[in-house]
Amino acid sequence: MDREDRGAANWFAIGVLTLQWVLMLLPSHPWSQADFPINDDWAHQASVAALVQEGRFVIPDWTATNFLGLLIWGAPWGWLLQPSHEVLRCSGLLAGLLGVWACYGLMLEIGLGARLAMLVAACWAAHPLYLSLSASFMTDVPFITASVVAVWAMLRYQRLASVGWLVTALVAASWAMLIRQTGFSLFVAFAVAGALQPGRRQRYVAVSVLVLGLLLLLGYPWLLERLHLLPAMRHAASEQVRESLALPAGQVVLSVLNWIMRLGLYLGLGAALPLILLAARVNWSALTRRKLLVWTVVSLLVLVAGYALGSSSWRMPLLGKDLIETGLGQRMLHGKSATTPLLWRGWLVVTVLTVLASFWVLALIVPALWRLFQQKAWRRPAGYVPVALAIWLMLQVAPVLLLTSVYDRYVLPLQVPVLALLAWAWSSQALTLTATTGPVLRYAGTAIVLGASLWAAALMHDYFAWNRVRWQWLSDLPAQLGVAPDQIQGGFDYLAPLRYHGGVVQPHPDGWFREPTPYALSIGGPLKQEVLDTRPVDTWLPFSPNRLYLNRSAQ
Incomplete structure (x- = not known):
């Protein structure tokens, strides 16, 4: 595909993703007759209102995040219009759409074709938690968007050696870190992956990136403390980590394993639809009968294991807050009706498929990373992508595993690194692909995305x-x-x-x-x-x- 064709394909994809996003939002129209808070954004909106209406700079005591990046994003909306929940919710919806576009760009940069990258980004847009949290003024979606833009821009810098892309990556990573402290994982990922690359310039950039990250990590809270703006809840997460580490070693290990399993299932569920899209591109007839038989038997055994888990206490959803027994909605109100048979059995089906999807995510990613390690490929330019993605994921997962309470929305920032690693692992497999997507695959992919979008739109409504x-x-x-x-x-x-x-x-x-x-x-x-x-x-x-x-x- 020449440059002109690639440009046309990209604009087409952007248009389709934008249309999908708008159509998913229309039934719920969250920008009208909806001047009320969602989850924690009652505190975030008050901070924007204080800045716009009173000229006071306030970091809300309720937040444990850096928050400044979210305030910078929301304040112009308040100045131009008004600092209402409806207006600030629109800012979140725009951040969500930008995140979908960035996901498409990231998938392209990793190596997927334009059509497949568009379908994967469309599946990400239809993630019910991502869509619903976009319709709030929370830190989740703006943080994810800034992180994905940073990684996409850094990968383009590695390929093109353009200073402009490097600056874009660092600005986006800084914005992410000024929203949440875990944005530091981006700087570490860029620094480590860059330091392993050949060439003095790469090592110089790696050191510079790490220094910038450390300055933000240490300097920002120091400045807040000097200005007496440090929020009361600032150390809430670190207190939870200290509580966990104070437990006996055996309990710490069991707690970490528990969160790993729960998070792993949620991440597998989020990757289920992209997995189907990727599998549709494989020419299964080119595989040997022995391989097909082995993988079929293994998949059936995993399905049985998933049914066993779902029939016990490990039935989805395993984390509270936004996705619960009654569908999408926080546990904000007392009272809950008995779960209907339809819903109870539905979650059993979801659990079984989630276990299967989680298995295939591991089956693709782990062997690919192992080959990378065996071949010492991280020292070559092609190794930058998996090393940066793996470190980005691990450093974001680590603090979550030591918290005493983990909510389902905490999984969202982990989902894009998993999807990106999955795309990289799939593209690096020695699989025979179909020569063309063909009408059947195009229609199947469209049906998957359409079904997911309708489901997400109905939940949102x-x-x-x-x-x-x-x-x-x-x-x-x-x-x-x-x-x-x-x-x-x-x-x-x-x-x-x-x-x-x-x-x-x-x-x-x-x-x-x-x-x-x-x-x-x-x-x-x-x-x-x-x-x-x-x-x-x-x-x-x-x-x-x-x-x-x-x-x-x-x-």
Whole structure:
């Protein structure tokens, strides 16, 4: 494909990915009639509002992240329009779309063809957690976007030796690190992979990159402390790590193994659709019957193992927060209806397929990395890609494994390195590929992406449907009931702005903002209290909560 054809293919891919993103968002229209917080962004929005409306620079006490990069991203939106949740949510949606484009560019740079790279990026766009977190003003998606741009630009610098791409990579990596401290993994990955490359220039750039990363890592919190801007929750994650390391060695090992298995299954689930797309490009008829038989038998055994896990306590979802038994939605409200047979069996199917996908991710990546090690290929230019990707992934995984509580959204920053390593490993395998994608493969890939997009759009629609009903109801209830707003348990992000005060870092024994209240809203089923009223919710999926309940305590 010549340069003109590649340019046309790239613009076509960008257009398709943009259209997909917009169409997935249209049913939920999160930018209108949605001026309410999602998860932690009640604190983030307040920081932007303080800067735009009062000229005060505030790092919210609720955050444990560097946060500055998110404030830099959100402030122009607040100045140009207004610092409302709807406006800042649009900034998150744009960051999410930029991340999808960057994922496409990264897949191209690793070696996938334009059409396959577009399909993989489309699968990433349809990841339900990625789509839903884009519709918030949280650190997750902007951090991921900045990280993917940094890696993509650095790989282009390695190939083209262009200073412009090097500067782009460092700016994006710095932005990622000013959002979250784990952005330091980018600088280490670039430095180590570069130091292993031949040539004095590579080593000079590697040292410079590492120095820049260390300056940001150490200098930024030092500056915050001198300016008395260090947030109260700054050391919350490090405290969890210290608590974990204080346990007996055996418990630490078991805890780490537990998180490795759980994270591994989530990462395998996120790679399932790209795996199908990659497998469709293999000319299976060119493989020997013996190999086909062996891999078929192994896959069947893995499916049986997945069924055994799913039938026990290891049924997905294994991590709480955004993806739970009732579909997409935080555990913000008390009460949960009995899981329907359809949903319970559905999660069993998901668990089985997740185990199979996780196995194939390992089956592709581990042998490829082992060959790299055996052949000492990291010392050659081609070794830069896997070394940088592997270090990027490992350094982001490491701190998560020592936390006392891990939520499913923590998996998202790990997913792109896994997809990138998978693309690299697949392209390095000695597999006979089909000469052309052909109409059947094109239609199959399109059907996969279309199905994933519809699923993600439906989840998003239902998520915002019950949030709209909840917040509209909560706006009227205090006056109707004649009580103060904080006397209603309306969910985490409803009570948090009312009850959280800077410096308070310990939750109630029942959880954050779970203090007893006379009234409570519940979702998915009434509490064991007196039900005063209900409100219907217009949801699409059969297992989505379709009614909210107002409950009054018997006390």
